[in-house]
Amino acid sequence: MAVVVDRAAHVQHRQAVAGRAVRRALIHAVILFGAVFMVVPFAWMVGASIKYPDEIFTYPPTWIPRSIRYENWVEAWNAVSWARYFFNSAVMAVSITAGHLVLCSLAAYGFARTRFPGRDALFMCFLATLMVPGQVLLIPQFIMMRWFGWVDTYWALILPSIGSAYGTFLLRQFFLTIPYELEDAARIDGCTRLQILYRIIVPLSVPAMTTLAVFSFMGAWNAFIWPLIVTTSEPMFTVQLGLSTFRGAYGNNDWGRMMAATCFITLPVIGAFLVGQRQFIEGITTTGMKG
Amino acid sequence: MRVEGRVAATSRRARFRLREEWVTGYLTVFPTAAFFGIFIVFPVAYSLWLSTLNWDGMSPDPVNIGIRNYQRMLDQPLFWKSMAQTGIFIVGLVPVRMALALALAVLLNQKIRGLAFYRTLYFMPVVTSMVAVSIVWIWIFDPTWGVANWILELFHLPTSQWLSDPNTALPSLIVMTIWKTVGFDMTIYLAGLQGIPTSLYEAAAIDGANRWRQFRHITLPLLMPTSFFILVTAIIGAAQVFDQVFVMTQGGPLRSTYVIVYYLYEEGFRFFRMGYAAALAWVVFAVVMVLTLLQWKFLRRDETVA
Numbered sequence: 001m002a003v004v005v006d007r008a009a010h011v012q013h014r015q016a017v018a019g020r021a022v023r024r025a026l027i028h029a030v031i032l033f034g035a036v037f038m039v040v041p042f043a044w045m046v047g048a049s050i051k052y053p054d055e056i057f058t059y060p061p062t063w064i065p066r067s068i069r070y071e072n073w074v075e076a077w078n079a080v081s082w083a084r085y086f087f088n089s090a091v092m093a094v095s096i097t098a099g100h101l102v103l104c105s106l107a108a109y110g111f112a113r114t115r116f117p118g119r120d121a122l123f124m125c126f127l128a129t130l131m132v133p134g135q136v137l138l139i140p141q142f143i144m145m146r147w148f149g150w151v152d153t154y155w156a157l158i159l160p161s162i163g164s165a166y167g168t169f170l171l172r173q174f175f176l177t178i179p180y181e182l183e184d185a186a187r188i189d190g191c192t193r194l195q196i197l198y199r200i201i202v203p204l205s206v207p208a209m210t211t212l213a214v215f216s217f218m219g220a221w222n223a224f225i226w227p228l229i230v231t232t233s234e235p236m237f238t239v240q241l242g243l244s245t246f247r248g249a250y251g252n253n254d255w256g257r258m259m260a261a262t263c264f265i266t267l268p269v270i271g272a273f274l275v276g277q278r279q280f281i282e283g284i285t286t287t288g289m290k291g
Numbered sequence: 292m293r294v295e296g297r298v299a300a301t302s303r304r305a306r307f308r309l310r311e312e313w314v315t316g317y318l319t320v321f322p323t324a325a326f327f328g329i330f331i332v333f334p335v336a337y338s339l340w341l342s343t344l345n346w347d348g349m350s351p352d353p354v355n356i357g358i359r360n361y362q363r364m365l366d367q368p369l370f371w372k373s374m375a376q377t378g379i380f381i382v383g384l385v386p387v388r389m390a391l392a393l394a395l396a397v398l399l400n401q402k403i404r405g406l407a408f409y410r411t412l413y414f415m416p417v418v419t420s421m422v423a424v425s426i427v428w429i430w431i432f433d434p435t436w437g438v439a440n441w442i443l444e445l446f447h448l449p450t451s452q453w454l455s456d457p458n459t460a461l462p463s464l465i466v467m468t469i470w471k472t473v474g475f476d477m478t479i480y481l482a483g484l485q486g487i488p489t490s491l492y493e494a495a496a497i498d499g500a501n502r503w504r505q506f507r508h509i510t511l512p513l514l515m516p517t518s519f520f521i522l523v524t525a526i527i528g529a530a531q532v533f534d535q536v537f538v539m540t541q542g543g544p545l546r547s548t549y550v551i552v553y554y555l556y557e558e559g560f561r562f563f564r565m566g567y568a569a570a571l572a573w574v575v576f577a578v579v580m581v582l583t584l585l586q587w588k589f590l591r592r593d594e595t596v597a
Contacts, residue, residue, distance in 0.1 A: 035412045045427045103323045110319030114312045136572040140334035163326035193315045222420035224534045240422045266419045273418045285482030
């Protein structure tokens with residue numbers, strides 16, 4: 001009797017184990033299939049960037065090039081002034097990121113750590129600006145840029161994006177969690193408010209600041225419609241504009257060089273992401289949600 | 292006497308502290324407030340004024356035509372077409388993207404090995420620029436040489452003309468945008484899932500609830516705030532779709548991918564009808580606002596029922 005029960009339990013256990021293994025395998029298969037779908041376009045891009053033209057126009061397509069033509073990269077790089085575009089994009093993205101870090105940390109300190117009349121109403125107004133979609137600002141801001149004589153300058157690329165309601169909100173939420181005792185202690189030691197902010201609050205908020213920096217930089221680096229509108233001369237182009245124009249100029253036939261150009265625009269960003277991906281994804285999961 | 296003096300001194304110090312606090316508060320908030328005033332509040336008001344003008348953006352004396360820009364819009368077939376196509380884009384994109392993201396997040400949340408690795412792969416398209424991936428996808432969608440048709444043939448499915456056919460161009464843009472954005476939603480869903488206590492599932496399992504019922508009665512309701520957040524941001528983002536249209540189709544073929552922001556861009560920056568374009572922007576603004584408020588209301592009601 002006991003043996004029978006024992007065996008039944010054993011069989012049941014074995015079935016459960018097998019069932020779990022099958023389920024695991026199925027889950028892996030589905031996720032892997034999706035992951036392949038995610039990666040295929042990048043693989044295709046890199047592959048095509050080093051193919052000879054006759055191999056690009058082959059069907060069925062080849063994934064690993066039969067012979068390598070690295071000159072695509074050299075020719076694509078020399079075709080237009082990419083170095084200049086990279087420089088412009090870097091100036092724009094670094095300035096906007098720096099602006100966000102400074103302005104948002106100041107405002108966040110004010111909202112999180114001081115009390116003054118109208119504070120909460122003002123904070124609501126800040127948040128309300130998040131509701132304004134970009135296209136409403138496009139035309140009036142463009143006309144303002146003309147008033148100031150800033151069309152086709154760095155000012156136009158940078159200043160209209162130098163503040164961020166999202167960043168202020170993000171940092172404020174983080175600053176709220178820092179214990180007041182630290183601030184009081186610093187004040188007794190004779191620190192001014194500004195010193196408290198930059199010696200105590202900011203160093204304790206590195207995760208939030210990093211998240212904000214990454215988002216600001218990525219947003220500015222990938223921005224398209226605003227640079228498209230406010231730059232008129234080729235030396236002011238950003239990389240995204242350069243790429244779009246490159247495609248316009250080289251059309252639909254020169255896919256090897258086209259893909260090479262796309263590679264050197266995207267691979268640095270992907271590389272940076274792979275290096276910092278932990279920080280980056282944690283940033284999204286901790287901050288994206290509190291909205 | 293001594294006590295009173297001390298009280299007076301403390302309250303004086305407190306008042307000083309308070310005033311010092313006010314000054315600090317205003318000073319720290321001021322730069323960003325000034326920024327918002329100059330670059331958001333003023334332009335919003337100014338664009339409302341612009342939307343009443345007949346102006347090419349250059350001439351020194353624009354003519355005020357009241358609400359005629361808005362009236363004119365209603366007579367433009369291309370306006371309605373763009374609105375409808377933006378609507379199709381939203382409806383085709385957002386539910387699929389959210390459902391896929393949720394499914395992937397639930398699967399990834401099963402404590403499987405390689406979570407970080409998979410998450411990274413799914414997130415790669417999110418960090419790359421829309422312009423760059425648009426160019427790659429033009430080539431993927433190429434009807435003769437592209438990978439898209441090759442994959443369809445692999446599974447013995449009928450091939451497509453993708454971006455070259457007015458019937459499939461917009462769906463092709465939707466497919467590409469799902470690929471670009473699903474990783475973002477998935478990451479946020481994963482964070483939401485990790486916030487659900489496992490004890491709830493254990494209790495449900497003891498009560499004999501199967502996996503589907505657990506998903507239906509625990510996961511879905513507790514993910515409501517996450518879903519709401521994703522829904523609102525996804526709709527606002529989709530309503531503003533521009534980059535991929537500009538790079539991949541330029542609104543074509545046969546204007547089948549004209550969406551509202553592309554229409555606005557053409558009117559404002561190619562035909563220089565600034566007043567008309569500003570009016571368009573306001574209509575989009577209003578529609579997005581109404582949509583957001585409706586969802587908000589809907590969610591509120593849902594919460595009170597639950």
